[in-house]
Amino acid sequence: MVNLRSPKKAKLxxxxxxxxxxxxxxxxxxxxxxxxxxxxVGPGRGALTDTLVQRAGRVxxxxxxxxxxxxxxxxxxxxxxxxxxxxxxLAIDFGTVLNRTIGPLNDLRPLKPExxxxxxxxxxxxxxxxxxxxxxxxxxxDWIVIMVQREVxxxxxxxxxxxxxxxxxxxxxxxxxxxxxxxxxxxxxAPPPKVHSSVLRMKVAPRFDELGVAADEFIEFxxxxxxxxxxxxxxxxxxxxxxxxxxxxxxxxxxxxxxxAEALSLEKSAAVFxxxxxxx
Numbered sequence: 001m002v003n004l005r006s007p008k009k010a011k012l013x014x015x016x017x018x019x020x021x022x023x024x025x026x027x028x029x030x031x032x033x034x035x036x037x038x039x040x041v042g043p044g045r046g047a048l049t050d051t052l053v054q055r056a057g058r059v060x061x062x063x064x065x066x067x068x069x070x071x072x073x074x075x076x077x078x079x080x081x082x083x084x085x086x087x088x089x090l091a092i093d094f095g096t097v098l099n100r101t102i103g104p105l106n107d108l109r110p111l112k113p114e115x116x117x118x119x120x121x122x123x124x125x126x127x128x129x130x131x132x133x134x135x136x137x138x139x140x141x142d143w144i145v146i147m148v149q150r151e152v153x154x155x156x157x158x159x160x161x162x163x164x165x166x167x168x169x170x171x172x173x174x175x176x177x178x179x180x181x182x183x184x185x186x187x188x189x190a191p192p193p194k195v196h197s198s199v200l201r202m203k204v205a206p207r208f209d210e211l212g213v214a215a216d217e218f219i220e221f222x223x224x225x226x227x228x229x230x231x232x233x234x235x236x237x238x239x240x241x242x243x244x245x246x247x248x249x250x251x252x253x254x255x256x257x258x259x260x261a262e263a264l265s266l267e268k269s270a271a272v273f274x275x276x277x278x279x280x
Contacts, residue, residue, distance in 0.1 A: 041120030
């Protein structure tokens with residue numbers, strides 16, 4: 001696998017879960033996985049992996065740290081349904097990884113596609129990048145359970161019109177139904193981080209067809225819309241469209257001319273998008 005982050009930076013995300021009861025609760029959030037393939041992102045020392053191996057039909061753990069990956073391979077060497085991949089999750093092609101056989105050769109013989117479940121204690125400094133990468137492969141997953149910094153969890157689950165609502169909120173809610181489960185204190189980890197961590201459960205249910213928008217184009221529209229949070233939607237969209245076109249689209253969608261992107265629901269944002277030239 002290709003490493004996209006420096007070793008120094010990678011170390012910043014290493015806060016290991018040590019609370020056993022919390023680990024059980026997190027794995028519980030995945031539901032019955034006895035017949036499922038579960039992908040674990042950032043297994044670390046195996047706090048969640050121990051329970052996963054007992055419960056899941058098959059486990060693929062993706063670990064960036066070479067030493068930790070080596071330790072995990074040794075620890076689970078007698079578990080035939082367990083595979084450890086060393087590499088950067090941002091470089092993982094899940095479409096390939098999830099449709100291959102496991103074993104010493106790691107060959108690429110085609111298997112019947114299966115919708116996997118994903119579990120991860122995501123590094124605080126790169127949570128958004130990992131989630132956006134996972135969403136690119138949304139057709140490979142049905143449930144996602146992640147533990148992230150509490151403030152990031154608040155952003156992911158934020159509602160339109162609130163301070164925390166932004167591009168990450170809109171994108172996550174485009175692809176999934178987000179549910180906040182519980183929050184863990186720093187003492188549940190070693191070394192203790194300076195922040196609390198929240199667990200989110202996300203049911204993968206893309207809304208593009210419902211909203212009548214093309215996925216790639218609408219994502220690019222949202223990136224433009226949220227580019228400068230203090231600016232109005234009209235001003236953010238001026239890079240791509242004439243002011244008259246934007247005002248007409250806002251009017252057609254029933255949105256105020258001075259509205260900001262964070263004030264619009266996905267339905268309203270989609271209505272503006274569809275009303276813009278070339279977006280029908």
